[in-house]
């Protein structure tokens with residue numbers, strides 16, 4: 001029997017949520033619906049969406065659901081990060097789960113250099129997501145957005161440049177009727193704890209890149225990638241340090 005889950009006034013097309021517990025009793029909630037044929041997951045090349053794709057594939061299989069996962073990845077030409085990270089992550093998840101059917105071939109979109117500044121960049125993201133929805137007949141979408149680290153932790157970060165304030169204190173994983181951020185209530189410490197718990201370091205974690213720095217800046221400053229200077233690099237370093245673990249990508 002189908003049930004409906006309500007969040008506020010929105011009636012969601014969801015049967016339930018699979019709960020996965022991480023460090024500090026933080027909980028990831030993965031929505032499911034046995035009627036869904038395809039869930040799209042934005043695989044950015046970072047730690048969060050890599051974990052989300054892995055857990056969704058793993059938990060859906062464990063529940064006997066037939067829902068497939070459609071990865072969607074963007075390359076923003078001005079950034080140092082390329083599609084290479086996402087490709088290796090997807091391959092690593094398949095290898096780790098020994099399941100080559102659950103995850104469909106990835107859809108890739110490139111945001112050309114001249115459209116990399118907002119508002120163009122945001123419009124290109126939205127356009128790409130809409131195109132992929134139609135292309136893959138998607139029933140529901142996930143992204144890997146996480147909660148920001150606690151305020152007292154962030155004080156040690158050298159800058160706030162990449163922080164999205166809206167991620168400080170979310171109360172729901174849902175972004176809308178057909179969109180969720182299953183990691184919205186957990187932070188990077190929780191994400192790293194699960195990469196470790198599920199033994200992903202070799203096959204998946206070492207291929208992830210969290211750095212969001214622009215290629216031009218990296219070159220001008222003579223830095224390497226990851227840069228170690230952007231907000232996302234600080235957040236990642238905290239994720240590993242707070243678990244007492246070495247980052248396998250270093």
Ligand SMILES: [Zn+2]
Pocket residue numbers: 210211212213226227228229230231232233
């Ligand atoms: Zn960086």
